[in-house]
Amino acid sequence: MLSSEATRKLTSTSKNKRVLLLNPFLDQCAEPTVAHQSEANGHLFAGTPLGLVYIYTYAREKFPDIDFKMIDGQVMLIKNAEKGMENNWDLLLDEIVQYDPQIIGISACYYKSAYLFHETCNRIKKILPDIVIVGGGNYPTDGKGTILDDEDVDFIVLSEGEAPFAALVDTLYVGGDAKDVGGIGFKDENGELVLTEERYNSHFLPPDELIIPDRSTLPMDFYGKGRNVIDRLGMGKYRSLEMTVSRGCPYKCTFCNAKGFWGQRIRYRDSQSALDEMEILKKEYGANIILINDDNFLLNKKKVTEIAKGIIERKLDIKWLANGGSNVRALCDEAFLDLVVESGFLYFNLAVESGSQQTLDRIKKPTRVDEIWTLVEMIRRKYPHMWLNGYFIVGFPFETREEIIDTHKFSMDLELDWCTYSLFKPFPNTELYDECVEMGLIKNFDWNCGSNHEPTVIDGPDWDRTWLFETNYENNLRSNFLNNVNLQRGETDPYAFEQILRDFEYVISITGNNHALGFRQAAVVADKLGLTEKAENYRANEARVLASDDNFVKWYRRLDLPIDLSAGPSA
Numbered sequence: 001m002l003s004s005e006a007t008r009k010l011t012s013t014s015k016n017k018r019v020l021l022l023n024p025f026l027d028q029c030a031e032p033t034v035a036h037q038s039e040a041n042g043h044l045f046a047g048t049p050l051g052l053v054y055i056y057t058y059a060r061e062k063f064p065d066i067d068f069k070m071i072d073g074q075v076m077l078i079k080n081a082e083k084g085m086e087n088n089w090d091l092l093l094d095e096i097v098q099y100d101p102q103i104i105g106i107s108a109c110y111y112k113s114a115y116l117f118h119e120t121c122n123r124i125k126k127i128l129p130d131i132v133i134v135g136g137g138n139y140p141t142d143g144k145g146t147i148l149d150d151e152d153v154d155f156i157v158l159s160e161g162e163a164p165f166a167a168l169v170d171t172l173y174v175g176g177d178a179k180d181v182g183g184i185g186f187k188d189e190n191g192e193l194v195l196t197e198e199r200y201n202s203h204f205l206p207p208d209e210l211i212i213p214d215r216s217t218l219p220m221d222f223y224g225k226g227r228n229v230i231d232r233l234g235m236g237k238y239r240s241l242e243m244t245v246s247r248g249c250p251y252k253c254t255f256c257n258a259k260g261f262w263g264q265r266i267r268y269r270d271s272q273s274a275l276d277e278m279e280i281l282k283k284e285y286g287a288n289i290i291l292i293n294d295d296n297f298l299l300n301k302k303k304v305t306e307i308a309k310g311i312i313e314r315k316l317d318i319k320w321l322a323n324g325g326s327n328v329r330a331l332c333d334e335a336f337l338d339l340v341v342e343s344g345f346l347y348f349n350l351a352v353e354s355g356s357q358q359t360l361d362r363i364k365k366p367t368r369v370d371e372i373w374t375l376v377e378m379i380r381r382k383y384p385h386m387w388l389n390g391y392f393i394v395g396f397p398f399e400t401r402e403e404i405i406d407t408h409k410f411s412m413d414l415e416l417d418w419c420t421y422s423l424f425k426p427f428p429n430t431e432l433y434d435e436c437v438e439m440g441l442i443k444n445f446d447w448n449c450g451s452n453h454e455p456t457v458i459d460g461p462d463w464d465r466t467w468l469f470e471t472n473y474e475n476n477l478r479s480n481f482l483n484n485v486n487l488q489r490g491e492t493d494p495y496a497f498e499q500i501l502r503d504f505e506y507v508i509s510i511t512g513n514n515h516a517l518g519f520r521q522a523a524v525v526a527d528k529l530g531l532t533e534k535a536e537n538y539r540a541n542e543a544r545v546l547a548s549d550d551n552f553v554k555w556y557r558r559l560d561l562p563i564d565l566s567a568g569p570s571a
Contacts, residue, residue: 010102010103010132010172010173010175016067017065017066017067017102017173018066018067018069018099018100018101018102018103019059019066019067019068019069019101019102019103019104019105019169020068020069020070020071020096020099020101020103020104020105021052021055021056021068021069021070021071021104021105021107022052022070022071022073022096022104022105022106022107022120023049023052023070023071023072023073023074023075023107024073024074024106024107024108024113024116024117024120025073025074025077025088025092025113025116025120026073026074026077026110026113026116027074027077027113028085028116029077029081029084029085029088030081030084031084031085045225045226045227045228046072046074046075046078046222046223046224046225046226047223047224047242048215048218048220048223048224048241048242049070049072049074049107049218050213050242050243050244050293051107051109051136051137051161052070052105052107053070053213053214053215053218054161054162054213055105055136055161055162055165055166056068056070056213056214056217057211057213057214058162058163058166058205058209059162059165059166059169060214062166062170063166063169063170066169066173069099069101069217070217070218071092071095071096071099072218072219073092073120075219075222075223076088076091076092076095078222078225078226079222089123092120093123093124093127096124096128097127097128100128101131102131102132103131103132103134103169103172104124104131104132104133104134105134105135105136105157105161105165106120106121106133106134106135106136107136107137108135108136108137108138108139108140108147109137109138109139110137110138110139111138111139111143111427114139114143114147117135117139118150118152118153121133121135121150121152121153122150122152124152125152132154132155132172133152133153133154133155134154134155134156134157134165134168135147135153135155135156135157136156136157136161136165137161138257138261140156140157140158140185141156141157141158141159141260141261141429142257142260142427142428142429143428144156144158144185144193144195145193148185148186148187148193154186155168155178155184155185155186156184156185156186157183157184157185158183158184158185158195159183159204159260159261159262159263160183160204160205160247160261160262160263162205162209163182163183163205164181164182164183164184167181167182168181168184178194178196179194179196180196181196182196183196184196204247204262204263204267205247205267206267207267207268207269207270208270210244210247210267210269210273211269211273212273212276212277212280215285220241220285223241223242223285224238224239224240224241224287224289227506227509227510228240229389229506230289230321230346231502231506231509232387232418232499232502232503232506233346233347233387233502234498234499234502235289235319238288238289238319239285239286239287239288239289240287240288240289240290240291240321241281241285241287241289241290241291242290242291242292242293242323243274243277243278243281243290243291243292243293244269244292244293244294245268245269245274245292245294245297245303245307246266246267246268246269246294246295246296246297246300246303247262247263247266247267247294248262248263248264248265248266248267248295248296249262249263249264249266249295249296250264250265250266250296250299251296251364251365251366252264252364252431253363253364253365254362254363254364254430254431254432254435255363255393255396255424255426255427255430255431255432256427256430257427257428257429257430258295260429260430261429262295266296266299266300268300268303271303271306271307271310272310274307275307275310275311275314275316278290278311278316278318278320279314279316282316282318287318288317288318288319289318289319289320289321289346290318290319290320290321291320291321291323292320292321292322292323292324293323293324294322294323294324295324296324296327297322297324298322298326298327298330298331298340299327299330301330301333301336304330304336304340305336305339307343308339308340308342308343309339309343311343311344312342312343316344317344318344319344319345319346320343320344320345320346321345321346321347321349322345322349325349325350325351325391326348326349326350326351327351328350328351328352328367328371328372328375329366329367329368329371331348331375332371332374332375332378334378334382337378337379337382338382341382341383341386347386347387347388347389348379348386348387348388348389349389349390349391350372350375350376350388350389350390350391350416351367351391352367352372352390352391352392352411352414353365353367353391353392353393354392354393354394354407354410355369355372355392355406355407355409355410355411356369356403356406356407356410357369358403359396359398359399359403359407362396362398363396363432369410372414373414376388376414376415376416380415384493385495385499387417387418387499388416388417388418389416389417389418389419389420390411390414390416390418390419390420391420391422392407392408392411392419392420392421392422393421393422393423393424394407394408394421394422394423394424394468394472395423395424395457395458395460395465395468395472396424396432396460397424397426397432397435397436397439397441397458397460397461398460398461399460399461400460400461400462400463401460401462401463401467404460404463404468404471404472405471408421408471408472408475408479411475411479412475412478412479412483415485416485417484417485417486417499417500417503418480418484418503419476419479419480421472421475421476423457423465423468423469423472424457424458425456425457425458426441426442426458436458441458441459442456442458457469473555474555474558474559477517477555477559478559480503481504481517481518481520481521482517482521482559484500484503484521486499486500486503487500487521487524487525490525490528494529497525497528497529498529500521500525501522501525501526501529504518504519504521504522504525505518505522508522508541513541514545514549515545516542516545516546516549516552516556517542517552517555517556517561519538519539519541519542519545520538520539520542520561522534522535522538523535523536523538523539523542526538539564543564543565546563546565547565
């Protein structure tokens with residue numbers, strides 16, 4: 001709860017009202033003393049903080065008498081990564097103090113960076129004790145009781161943030177009652193949790209207010225840089241920037257909290273407005289790849305058709321990607337698939353989840369196994385060189401060992417370019433989270449749980465998490481590295497060798513040049529392509545990693561791979 005001094009200062013402010021919107025650090029950069037620091041800090045990637053940009057645009061328009069400012073801490077971290085974390089904290093706090101806001105809204109979109117959110121609040125309050133801190137995003141929405149246990153957090157915004165944050169700012173400055181603001185949470189004077197219009201509420205913006213957000217005050221030159229999966233496509237120099245076209249999810253998948261955050265009714269922006277934004281991103285900011293961050297962009301074929309045809313008619317000459325995943329059922333329509341590809345669709349990231357129809361039904365995933373087969377076969381027939389990735393989740397609380405192994409086998413049988421395997425983790429505000437709590441598999445939400453500060457992996461009916469991790473990782477090594485379909489295709493289609501080499505090189509890069517099997521397989525492919533010097537370098541690096549990493553030695557033995565250290569070390 002706000003201190004009386006903080007309340008007095010807010011209500012007495014008639015001029016110079018300053019509100020800061022902060023995208024905090026999302027990573028911790030390596031300290032200057034760490035070996036191979038440039039590789040470690042090279043992992044950092046900056047994506048446009050669209051949520052904050054929308055809130056900034058909306059609030060500034062509603063209250064022109066208030067000065068709103070955005071600071072992107074993640075960009076600051078990337079710019080100054082070589083200085084280490086403590087120096088970056090100093091730089092961030094100095095900029096905040098220099099602006100001297102009375103209210104600060106801080107984004108907390110991901111559980112993995114929740115600890116950095118709390119660290120940010122703590123450091124700010126130590127130097128600006130009377131500032132009002134408002135948290136918003138998925139983490140505050142889902143962990144509402146836990147986040148407000150932190151005395152440094154004064155308010156949280158529940159789900160969609162534009163209208164609640166703007167109304168809260170106005171209420172605080174005029175001395176009104178926060179209980180009258182819909183879509184927020186806070187602790188009252190007695191320490192009791194207060195939630196106003198918690199879910200599916202009236203503060204969701206109507207489609208005509210989902211306008212083009214104002215990015216003009218952001219450091220736009222830094223977005224779309226850093227390692228990215230697009231590096232695997234051999235496009236050369238590119239610039240990828242994000243946008244959204246819709247909000248909401250009509251599905252009821254039991255493992256996903258999207259419907260709880262955005263609501264179950266999809267709200268689509270005007271198609272011409274979306275095309276205008278694409279044009280702005282290309283002409284003003286140099287984007288040649290547009291990342292559409294919607295949860296279900298491809299779902300509404302009429303809307304997607306309007307936009308795809310608009311891209312073609314306007315001759316935008318861009319590539320684009322449905323960042324929330326490629327909807328299997330929608331793309332099974334061959335005419336629709338052709339139009340999507342013609343308009344510049346970049347690659348397929350199929351949200352498969354499971355090879356078991358029983359599992360798909362239990363998690364309420366609106367997909368049939370036969371549709372997955374149909375789509376993959378259609379893509380391979382019509383667009384054999386388009387990169388095709390499948391997302392799979394294993395370890396649901398009801399799955400048996402046999403069902404998990406069957407999903408792994410199914411993923412390999414599909415013969416995709418790559419398979420991305422995730423272990424199920426129960427996220428708050430989902431049906432499966434509640435089920436896991438009732439079964440005693442997890443305790444109530446704790447933002448600091450797990451080694452990565454996110455919900456932990458559970459144990460299953462006839463397996464534990466150790467078995468799950470090792471089985472999943474072994475399948476990953478076998479399906480993506482040892483038995484990747486492009487290793488066979490390359491014998492008759494050299495493009496397949498080029499693709500899989502890019503895939504191996506990408507894995508090597510994101511693991512800080514420390515993936516022995518990635519080096520091994522890259523050497524095999526480089527030999528096939530006649531890249532002798534490159535192959536020798538890869539073998540030397542494989543030996544270097546094996547000589548220093550007992551974990552890879554263990555996996556080599558498990559996979560019956562020879563362990564050869566004779567190639568010698570390489571930088």
